[in-house]
Amino acid sequence: MGAEDYLRDYLKQDSFFQNKVALQPNYHPEDINHRENEITKITKILAPILKGHKPSNVFMYGKTGTGKTLCAKHVIQQINTVANENNKKIITLYVNCKLKRVADTEYRLVAELARMLGTELPITGLPTDEVYNVFFKIVNIQECPILLILDEIDQLVKKAGDDLIYNLTRINGELEKSHITLVGISNDLSFADNLDPRVKSSLSEEELIFPPYNAPQIQDILRQRSEKAFKKNTVEQGVVEKCAAYAARDHGDARRALELLRVAGEIAEREGKNSIALEQIDEAEDKIERDRVVELVKNQPKQFQACLYSIIQIVSNSKDEVYTGDVYEFYKQLCDKTDLRPLTQRRISDIIGEFDMFGVVNAKIVSKGRYGRTREIKIGLPQEVKKKVLNILNVELGL
Ligand SMILES: Nc1ncnc2c1ncn2[C@@H]1O[C@H](COP(=O)(O)OP(=O)(O)OP(=O)(O)O)[C@@H](O)[C@H]1O
Ligand SMILES: [Mg+2]
Structure with missing residues (x-):
């Protein structure tokens, strides 16, 4: 079929989607299923802020896609609504620390918070002490409680250290008419254990864990969103169940489930189908995996890319088993051609191990008699990928 014909047909075809936004990760659903307990707990912990008292700091954690961001934002919204109704001044600040530039350094984050409170700090130049002094003044003149949500707080600590959390929790001792309550959120389950004990105890005065969803819970979440997103009778029976089952295979990740359903819808539409069927879930799963690998490979350092290239070339062109040494020989020649400085074989072996972890290659460690241990390497990707x-x-x- 020619391009024009395809476009004519495409235009005639009814879209499955009536509101695709409902499948986007940042969509805020009206009802939040299966998180009543968590929402009640956060609400009760933070409620004193409405009376001007300082609530405990809270640390919320759980695996990815378990509704942490959604529930936190939901509770902030409710607090703001009730505060407004009662003419109470409360400031809520939400920062996603994963966003580039905002939380790369302690300075950047403080500057960002100051900006949210209406004051621009100079981009650089102030010594850290001075920044805190200025920030302290800005906070103090608000004369109201401040609720600061640091989402993906592990990213902040990874990039900027944990001094900032310490300093923020200490600031209250000196403030007179304002106070800051911290809500930290993380999907890195070991994050808190690696914090300085003082920082840990002040951040997690209260702790809240978000357990993964099970498959039936994900089904409920999907059903609610798919009713919003798709027109009637476009989703075949069993599709929601299959999406939920796939998303719950590793751990119950609602984001992954929603993405599967959205991509399946896009594929069905592109293929001119009348409805979304079970096979599109498999196609969607493949596509998502493919995109993941492509992203991963693009973002690797040159040395890693050279190593992966060597693996693929040598494994594809060899009839025998391939070992680390074979890859290394190829890699050294490749370095010559591409003006890279060759790493040691030891290092290349480690890199191969990392690709194994990513699921891009399979590198089994085997013993080769007096030559010691080496890796037997296969490619872990489908032909087309x-x-x-x-x-x-x-x-x-x-090349
Ligand atoms: N209980 C729920 N009801 C409806 N939608 C939900 C529910 N839980 C999660 N979702 C949806 O799933 C997606 C992921 O949720 P959310 O962003 O809150 O996860 P998270 O725990 O913050 O994950 P991460 O750690 O990766 O940031 C969002 O689109 C959200 O709307
Ligand atoms: Mg989140």
């Missing part, structure tokens, strides 16, 4: 990866590597390495 492998081709795509190779194309990317050709471009990235300038």
Whole structure:
């Protein structure tokens, strides 16, 4: 079919979607299912803020896609609503620390908070002490309670250290008419254990864990969103169940479930189907996995890319088993061609191990008699993905 014909047909075809936004990750659903307990707990912990008292700081954690951000934002909204109704001044600040630039350094984050409170700090130049002094004054003149949500707080600590959390929790001792309550959120379950004990105890005065959803719970979440997103009778029976089952395979991740359903819808529409069927879930799963690998490969450092390129070339062109040494020989020649400084074989072996962890290659450690241990290497990607990866590597390495 020619392009024009396709476009004519496409235009005639009814879209499945009536409100695609409802499947986007940042969509705020009216009802939040299966999180009553968590929402009640956060609400009760934070409620004193409405009376001007300082609530405990809260640390919320749980695996990805378990509704942490959604529930936190929901509770802030409710607090703001009730505060407004009663003419109470409360400031709520939400920061996603994963966002580039906002939370890369202690200075940047404090500057961002100051900006949210209406004061621009100079981009750089102030010594840290001075920044806190200025910030302290800005907070003090608000004369009201402040609720600060630091989402993905592990990213902040990874980039900027945990001094900032310490300083923010200490600031209250000196404030007169304002106070800051911290709500930290993380999907890194070991994050709090690696914090300085003083920081940990002040951040997690209260702790709240978000357990993963089970498959039936994900079904409920999906059903509610898919009714909003798709027109009637466009989603075949069993589709929601299958999405939920896939998303619950590893751990119950609602974001992944919603993404699967959205991508399945897009595929069905692109293929000119009348409805979304079970097979589109598999296609969607493949596509998402493919995109994941492509992203991953693109974002690797050059040395990693050179190593992966060597693996793919040598494994694809060899009839025998491939070991680390074979990859290393190829890699050294590739370095010559591409002006890279070769790493040691030891290091390359580690990198191969990392690709194994990502599921891109399978690198079993085997014993080769007196030569010691080495890795037996296979490619862990479907043929079509492998081709795509190779194309990317050709471009990235300038081959
Ligand atoms: N109980 C629920 N009801 C309806 N939608 C939900 C529910 N839980 C999660 N979702 C939806 O799933 C997606 C992921 O949720 P959310 O962003 O809150 O996860 P998270 O725990 O913050 O994950 P991460 O740690 O990766 O940031 C969002 O689109 C959200 O709207
Ligand atoms: Mg989140």
